[in-house]
Amino acid sequence: MVQPAHTGYRPTLWERLADAPHPSVSFQSSFWHASAPPAPVTERLEGEVRTPLAVIGGGYLGFSTALHLAEAGHEVTLLEADEAGFGASGRNTGFAVPNLLTGLDPRVVREHFGEERGNLLCRMLGEGGELVFELIRRHGIDCQARQTGWMQPIHTAKKAAWLDDRIEQWKALGRPVQRLSRDEAVYETGSNQYHGAFLDPTGGHLNPLAYVRGLAAAAIRHGAKVFSGSRATRLERIGDVWRIETEHGVLIADRVLLTTNATGGGLAPEAEGTQFPITLFQVATEPLDPELRKSVLPNDRCSADTRKDLIAYRWTWDNRLVTGGLLANPLGSAERGRTHHIGRLQKLLPQLPELRVDYAWQGRLAAARDFMPRLMELGPNAWSAVACNGRGMTMTTALGRALSFWLSGGSNEGLPVPVTRPDPVLVPSLASLAFSLWLPLSRWHDARDLKEG
Numbered sequence: 001m002v003q004p005a006h007t008g009y010r011p012t013l014w015e016r017l018a019d020a021p022h023p024s025v026s027f028q029s030s031f032w033h034a035s036a037p038p039a040p041v042t043e044r045l046e047g048e049v050r051t052p053l054a055v056i057g058g059g060y061l062g063f064s065t066a067l068h069l070a071e072a073g074h075e076v077t078l079l080e081a082d083e084a085g086f087g088a089s090g091r092n093t094g095f096a097v098p099n100l101l102t103g104l105d106p107r108v109v110r111e112h113f114g115e116e117r118g119n120l121l122c123r124m125l126g127e128g129g130e131l132v133f134e135l136i137r138r139h140g141i142d143c144q145a146r147q148t149g150w151m152q153p154i155h156t157a158k159k160a161a162w163l164d165d166r167i168e169q170w171k172a173l174g175r176p177v178q179r180l181s182r183d184e185a186v187y188e189t190g191s192n193q194y195h196g197a198f199l200d201p202t203g204g205h206l207n208p209l210a211y212v213r214g215l216a217a218a219a220i221r222h223g224a225k226v227f228s229g230s231r232a233t234r235l236e237r238i239g240d241v242w243r244i245e246t247e248h249g250v251l252i253a254d255r256v257l258l259t260t261n262a263t264g265g266g267l268a269p270e271a272e273g274t275q276f277p278i279t280l281f282q283v284a285t286e287p288l289d290p291e292l293r294k295s296v297l298p299n300d301r302c303s304a305d306t307r308k309d310l311i312a313y314r315w316t317w318d319n320r321l322v323t324g325g326l327l328a329n330p331l332g333s334a335e336r337g338r339t340h341h342i343g344r345l346q347k348l349l350p351q352l353p354e355l356r357v358d359y360a361w362q363g364r365l366a367a368a369r370d371f372m373p374r375l376m377e378l379g380p381n382a383w384s385a386v387a388c389n390g391r392g393m394t395m396t397t398a399l400g401r402a403l404s405f406w407l408s409g410g411s412n413e414g415l416p417v418p419v420t421r422p423d424p425v426l427v428p429s430l431a432s433l434a435f436s437l438w439l440p441l442s443r444w445h446d447a448r449d450l451k452e453g
Contacts, residue, residue, distance in 0.1 A: 030361035031284035036210035040217040045227035045249035051077035054253035059089035062259035063215035064400025070222035081231035085212035091363030094208040098129035121416035128394030129202035141214030144317045150203025153194035190296035205302040258384040262366035271384035273424025275366035281337030282324035284359040
């Protein structure tokens, strides 16, 4: 298997239409970049290096896998094209959500993967929040972590039956989830637009870039080799090993795991073609009056509601509000990315003053057609794992631990997802426009639901 050479970051069609800034500019303009501790010092790959196992991609999934392998005494080498957390791992809202997207309840997961594997995946994800904060405590990661709980408030009264059912499904798996009444949801969120809420007290929020940098530092301390500024440009099977070329060196590996998610850039086209790249915008306000915290998220929880075009928000340690999401029309997106989501938040929380944005940035996540994690075989002893789907932090951290057990010699039966072949979408080059077409319809559904109550 010989893949075409990679020439660097490749913007999606959506980003080309939007005239989006180069990823390094957006990355450095985020609040997380401004407030995170420095990344661990690493070198780029030069010359030829041999390793039993190569992990390509330095986000949550790659570093969780590498860390758990290194802790168990296994030799592992990780290649990162830029720096730890440069992709979606360092640019999201920083929610630790031990759950799946709206509509993907345990019952749906079991229908998709079967009873045994579906329960295994749900339990792994349900325990993901506890794993994230346990790793933070155990490795002393400085990332402003708050395990104060994650809420999913319902935006219409008609979703009450769905909420009750979702609560019962997760309780049946032993999870300590709670149902908030309308009054409790209004108090916890600060918005009288909500009619109840799902609460998982094991979730929370943190500085996502600081967290992934902390995972990287912990992996290095435990013996993992990490090369940053080392973009893999070619992946080739030669005899019994894999040859991974970078601009300045070559990594020879017995086994390879790709964890590049939405930023593979053509290294494994078939696997990358199974995903829909989605551009998200995030903003952080200027520091606000601490008194506002008494009426907005008073218990410092994070919230993401049940709208199809959901509204998500949280506080930072220095009294900023962070929010963000999708935009439908790429034209003029840079400026609208600064204003659109702030406008939505002010309508939801009218007690807020006029909000001013101090930081605005964007990033790219990837979603599969079914919004489920995948483990795809690229060839003998080479795989690509995709696990973001908008619930990245807990899912990828937990899946990284599961993959480390499997790569250490465990059987496929212990995996929470099956090993499959890539099944790319029909026209991968147009996939980045899919959510721009989906979003207007979703907003129409949201408006209809609100009108009907």
